[in-house]
Amino acid sequence: MIELVGLIAGLCTTIAFLPQALKCWRSRSTGDISLTMFLIFAAGVCLWLAYGLAIGDLPLVLANGVTLFLVLSILWMKVRYG
Structure with a gap:
């Protein structure tokens, strides 16, 4: 149950960057x-x-791996488009 809460929390904080990207x-x-x-x-x-x-915490790894990808995408666009 704790792992599920972590996965849902990670999903929420990660997809928050999707609209901006x-x-x-x-x-x-x-x-x-x-x-x-x-x-x-x-x-x-x-x-x-x-x-x-x-x-070895799967929710932390998944959430932050995807979030890092989204944040780096936004940073790349920031540098490219100003």
Whole structure:
């Protein structure tokens, strides 16, 4: 049951970035996105992913792996489209 709660929590926090990533991709506009915030957030997600891998926690690994992909996608668009 605890693992299920972790998976659902990870799903919710991960898919929260999907609308932003899609909006950036469709509009090719990232002017209102803070580069500093996303860089700090990406560093935190990397650390959570490393922590999840170290303790073998599947919900942490899955959620932070996908979140990192989405955040790095947004950062790439931020750099590319400004």
